[in-house]
Amino acid sequence: MHLMKLYIIQSLLLLLAMHANSQPIVSPSNYVLVIHGGAGTMDKKTITPEQEAAYIAVLKNALLVGYHALKAGGTSLDAVEKSVKILEDSPLFNAGKGSVFTHDGRIEMDAAIMSGSGKAGAVACVEGIKNPIQAARSVMENSPHVLLCGKGAEQFAKEQGLPFEDSSYFATEFRYNQLQRAIEADKIELDHQGTIDTTGQVIDEKNQKYGTVGAVALDLEGNLAAATSTGGLTNKKYGRIGDSPLIGAGTWADNKTCAISCTGQGESFIRAVAAYDVAMRLKYTGGSLQTAVCETLEQVIKPNGGRGGMIGVTPSGEVAMHFTTKGMYRGVIRMDGIPEVSIYR
Amino acid sequence: MHLMKLYIIQSLLLLLAMHANSQPIVSPSNYVLVIHGGAGTMDKKTITPEQEAAYIAVLKNALLVGYHALKAGGTSLDAVEKSVKILEDSPLFNAGKGSVFTHDGRIEMDAAIMSGSGKAGAVACVEGIKNPIQAARSVMENSPHVLLCGKGAEQFAKEQGLPFEDSSYFATEFRYNQLQRAIEADKIELDHQGTIDTTGQVIDEKNQKYGTVGAVALDLEGNLAAATSTGGLTNKKYGRIGDSPLIGAGTWADNKTCAISCTGQGESFIRAVAAYDVAMRLKYTGGSLQTAVCETLEQVIKPNGGRGGMIGVTPSGEVAMHFTTKGMYRGVIRMDGIPEVSIYR
Numbered sequence: 104m105h106l107m108k109l110y111i112i113q114s115l116l117l118l119l120a121m122h123a124n125s126q127p128i129v130s131p132s133n134y135v136l137v138i139h140g141g142a143g144t145m146d147k148k149t150i151t152p153e154q155e156a157a158y159i160a161v162l163k164n165a166l167l168v169g170y171h172a173l174k175a176g177g178t179s180l181d182a183v184e185k186s187v188k189i190l191e192d193s194p195l196f197n198a199g200k201g202s203v204f205t206h207d208g209r210i211e212m213d214a215a216i217m218s219g220s221g222k223a224g225a226v227a228c229v230e231g232i233k234n235p236i237q238a239a240r241s242v243m244e245n246s247p248h249v250l251l252c253g254k255g256a257e258q259f260a261k262e263q264g265l266p267f268e269d270s271s272y273f274a275t276e277f278r279y280n281q282l283q284r285a286i287e288a289d290k291i292e293l294d295h296q297g298t299i300d301t302t303g304q305v306i307d308e309k310n311q312k313y314g315t316v317g318a319v320a321l322d323l324e325g326n327l328a329a330a331t332s333t334g335g336l337t338n339k340k341y342g343r344i345g346d347s348p349l350i351g352a353g354t355w356a357d358n359k360t361c362a363i364s365c366t367g368q369g370e371s372f373i374r375a376v377a378a379y380d381v382a383m384r385l386k387y388t389g390g391s392l393q394t395a396v397c398e399t400l401e402q403v404i405k406p407n408g409g410r411g412g413m414i415g416v417t418p419s420g421e422v423a424m425h426f427t428t429k430g431m432y433r434g435v436i437r438m439d440g441i442p443e444v445s446i447y448r
Numbered sequence: 449m450h451l452m453k454l455y456i457i458q459s460l461l462l463l464l465a466m467h468a469n470s471q472p473i474v475s476p477s478n479y480v481l482v483i484h485g486g487a488g489t490m491d492k493k494t495i496t497p498e499q500e501a502a503y504i505a506v507l508k509n510a511l512l513v514g515y516h517a518l519k520a521g522g523t524s525l526d527a528v529e530k531s532v533k534i535l536e537d538s539p540l541f542n543a544g545k546g547s548v549f550t551h552d553g554r555i556e557m558d559a560a561i562m563s564g565s566g567k568a569g570a571v572a573c574v575e576g577i578k579n580p581i582q583a584a585r586s587v588m589e590n591s592p593h594v595l596l597c598g599k600g601a602e603q604f605a606k607e608q609g610l611p612f613e614d615s616s617y618f619a620t621e622f623r624y625n626q627l628q629r630a631i632e633a634d635k636i637e638l639d640h641q642g643t644i645d646t647t648g649q650v651i652d653e654k655n656q657k658y659g660t661v662g663a664v665a666l667d668l669e670g671n672l673a674a675a676t677s678t679g680g681l682t683n684k685k686y687g688r689i690g691d692s693p694l695i696g697a698g699t700w701a702d703n704k705t706c707a708i709s710c711t712g713q714g715e716s717f718i719r720a721v722a723a724y725d726v727a728m729r730l731k732y733t734g735g736s737l738q739t740a741v742c743e744t745l746e747q748v749i750k751p752n753g754g755r756g757g758m759i760g761v762t763p764s765g766e767v768a769m770h771f772t773t774k775g776m777y778r779g780v781i782r783m784d785g786i787p788e789v790s791i792y793r
Binding site for chain 2: 258
């Protein structure tokens with residue numbers, strides 16, 4: 104009889120443990136936002152204090168805007184969209200205003216957004232849409248589709264009443280000079296080169312950066328979300344689409360594992376299904392997010408010649424910001440409302 | 449000392465077992481090809497023996513063409529490309545010739561190909577390319593990119609010297625009538641309706657099919673490959689891209705786990721990262737391919753309202769053909785060279 108009681112207690116404990124394992128226990132009052140502005144070979148020696156301050160100011164602003172949304176009980180979807188919009192509106196990053204030029208002098212942008220509940224929306228190869236991340240959100244909310252591209256996606260965004268800008272809004276002299284260099288060298292720039300000041304002027308061409316932007320967040324309801332936006336490659340041709348707008352490659356969110364946004368050599372991230380690869384490591388190995396992100400970047404993408412970075416957050420609020428480049432524009436803000444921003448390793 | 453010997457032997461056995469687990473032992477003389485021509489509500493009662501024979505003839509031809517490539521020591525990549533080309537060239541399937549119409553009466557096609565070594569290529573939203581699967585192969589072999597879309601992808605295919613056809617080649621009266629019905633009903637057809645004869649004439653409108661085509665193969669060298677091609681949705685708008693050209697969603701190959709090609713409601717497959725989800729079940733649970741494919745289709749995609757089918761093959765030659773619809777055009781051919789073709793459950 105005594106043995107039977109012990110057996111029942113043990114069985115109940117086992118069931119509890121299994122439940123805890125499959126459904127991470129979420130603190131009902133925990134929220135956090137993580138952002139990135141691209142990874143690359145940023146070098147403290149070649150960036151002036153003024154340039155550094157300019158980047159840090161925009162990153163802090165993006166964190167605070169998302170933080171206030173989360174603090175007020177807003178959704179993680181709203182937080183990541185608002186944060187990415189700030190980064191798109193800044194000429195310092197390769198997304199929205201300040202995007203790189205294609206071979207024929209146009210600006211073609213990609214963006215994706217996903218909620219931890221499994222909804223997703225994305226646009227690829229779009230021109231003129233002021234904030235591609237808003238278009239991605241509209242695809243998610245107001246269409247039966249996940250991914251729209253080119254003129255069709257632009258028509259959808261127009262019908263949704265989203266703001267458009269002409270090419271002079273997006274174009275910066277720095278990006279134009281980048282294109283001329285790339286055309287002269289007859290190469291596709293898999294990254295953008297150089298450091299720019301707040302007006303988009305080229306200061307130093309030695310640095311290399313993968314200038315995608317992204318955000319991941321956990322809200323008070325325990326819901327995750329991820330968003331990524333990019334101008335892609337300088338001198339790109341042929342309607343190339345990178346990893347950013349592809350669900351599972353550059354962007355992923357799922358309330359049982361994690362939310363992820365990537366930056367780096369897009370093709371390597373597509374072939375590795377990078378963001379979903381991290382989620383599957385969490386699902387099946389039960390390890391930490393930091394370990395999972397490191398493994399995907401260091402053991403899958405790096406051996407195939409790919410470099411870049413990832414940010415992520417789990418349902419319990421664990422944060423990861425890892426990169427295989429010299430630096431990554433990145434930041435995190437938690438419930439205390441203090442934005443923590445870093446550039447170098 | 450005796451104990452020490454036992455310990456060393458045990459350690460060596462353990463190492464062997466671990467090695468066997470991470471690197472599946474491949475028979476050097478095993479090859480197999482699996483194909484699909486879309487899943488749907490095919491009903492034996494509403495398909496005439498003549499229609500059935502027409503589908504079976506094309507499926508058998510696609511299997512035999514791929515089989516001869518494999519038997520001659522060709523790569524799995526060649527086999528899946530050749531098989532899918534046969535299906536694209538037939539007006540019976542929604543890929544290449546016989547693709548469905550977009551809302552504005554155009555034919556926009558998607559295709560992807562991937563080798564088990566990790567190379568991948570895809571095109572999305574392309575018009576006029578006779579065989580989109582060849583364009584996908586060219587992107588993989590002759591560009592630094594994975595995914596090209598729209599006019600840019602068409603320009604790339606032209607520069608590669610691939611054959612183009614004008615719209616009259618792709619158009620069939622059956623598909624045109626489908627579009628008119630969809631426009632009248634003001635709905636996007638997530639599948640194509642009706643049974644057609646070999647000339648593309650509408651015979652019966654009661655049946656519903658997801659008319660993507662695909663192939664997966666294992667070659668004599670132990671290399672896997674996957675290929676998928678589709679015309680997408682009837683009456684689609686806004687440059688919609690489905691799961692077929694997205695690596696990890698509708699198409700996946702990796703020599704350590706499996707090669708997969710999907711057909712069904714594309715958006716559900718994108719949100720589930722369906723093909724890669726199957727591969728991760730194999731990697732982490734060590735179960736059979738059949739179990740993994742069933743779990744992804746029945747436990748992930750079905751509860752979210754998605755239906756469709758998948759074909760797959762593992763490095764050891766295990767084959768899976770599973771669907772959550774009434775039927776799926778499908779077939780397999782092994783070393784004996786006898787094509788096995790099925791339509792219904």
